[in-house]
Amino acid sequence: MSDAKIIDGKAFAANIREKVAAGVEKLKSENGITPGLAVVLVGEDPASQVYVRNKGKQTVEAGMESFEFKMSEDTTQDALLAKVEELNNDPKVNGILVQLPLPKHIDEEAVLSAINPDKDVDGFHVINVGRLNTGMAGGLVPCTPLGCILMLRDHFGGDLSGKKAVVVGRSNIVGKPMFNLLLQESCTVTVAHSRTADLPAEVGAADIVVAAVGRPEMVKGEWMKEGAVVIDVGINRIEKPEGGTRLVGDVDFASAVEKASAITPVPGGVGPMTIACLLVNTLTAACQQNGLEAPKM
Template sequence: MSARIIDGVAHAEALRARVRETVARLNVSPGLAVVLVGDDPASQVYVRTKSRQAQAVGIAAMDHRLPATTTEVELLAVIARLNVDPAVHGILVQLPLPAHIVTANVLRAIDPAKDVDGFHPVNVGLLATGRSEDGFTPCTPLGCLLLLKETLGDLAGRDAIVLGRSMIVGKPMAQLLLNENCTVTVAHSRTRDLADRCRSADIVIAAVGRPGMVRGDWIRPGATVIDVGINRLVSADGKSSLVGDVAFEEVFAVAGALTPVPGGVGPMTIACLLANTATAAFRSAGVDSPDWSLAA
């Protein structure tokens, strides 16, 4: 037995195509403002990728690059201007921010109606109360959910375990699964008998940031495994590679379906950002936003 590979690249391409088709029907061009503070190389790559993909689907990308010395007050002033700019439908502040800026203050300052990252407390609350359709869901968990629904169909009644409890992935992922009527366990660094708990799950979401942590003997035969981890390893000869939180070859031999790293969840994250931005533009125009489910 070997797992079916869940091709995040192909699924993301399909989602981007749906975004491009629906955006073309709007009378206005959706606008996405991406704010980058400092010169972190990884963040710069992410911002370039997001902007390029936004433009490819008809979304106007507006990059705001600020020096690392930018104060919190100055950053909040930029966000305040974007909040009232009618050409801007979505605002994304690239994380992490420099240490002298309080991230929570910045995220709270974004208009919830333009918070396409889904991190504002209002959007967190809407997700927690089962009203995510009225707000925005964080892009990585949303991408995971779309992949799961495309792979498994109806998720109701399935046992799921989420490894990791971050506000960016773990907690919203657990809430999304609960909203789909799964039975959900959230595991973390103090969870006992973690391998046994994983073996009882139909769905395993690995989002802990520890390369190869989830082993083959942790997985129930036929389970679906979503690997959210992105870990860069450097070999003795200086070559670098990206690996996930799952021991891929081991899990591939046991699971029913598995996302690779790279090429799994990552592409879906950006595609979901574009979908959220399109949704914001639809709402601004007073038009019902589409259902972005891949199977729709």
């Protein structure tokens, strides 16, 4: 049996939401400001509907204003852009999130680029990407990598400097921002991907392994060095031999738990942190828009 610490993302996210709620309360009492998050949902995607409902619920629980806008599947791109512009100009709205995926006839990039970068709580706008890439203050960071870095800071007592980290996956949503966040923590970072010549060797050299490649159980425990800390971002649904399906990560948990000193499970690891960090970003945006310092998480 392994001695690996299982990092409880659900409990960690609950703690972050409590800190956000305390920050919101302080902002209200000292400055009379209530942060507002606007979520725009286009179409009837069932997974998106559940996600948006959860976002709305947690936003209200944190003491924020929640604004939801549901638009039909056949909404034109112009109508969606007009809605984004309206929210850009609404002082009650500090954060704007357009739920992805969008219907095929709408250009996602055009819509994301139309959001005011200071209200872009997903952190996908090219200006926020540039701020993160250059270490400039005031940027909003994508929620999933932000959740990962908060977990890592907590595990290492706030000091990651000098650690060797490997990020498996190079997406704009997780892999690339994760690289920049780890670099800001003074880690030595390698980004590995499907064309990496010897992936087991890269993983084996790392103190921190972040798997975000979108392939079920691809990263094996036997590749890892003893005592590595493993953050598994993947969420994949696979068939069970006896029928039905189950959720697994991008890491082969059964073998990794034997080598790791700490590991996030799937489900219940990184997943719950995403909405918690959306609330962090909304509070940060509200503070920055009013010339106030955002609370540290």
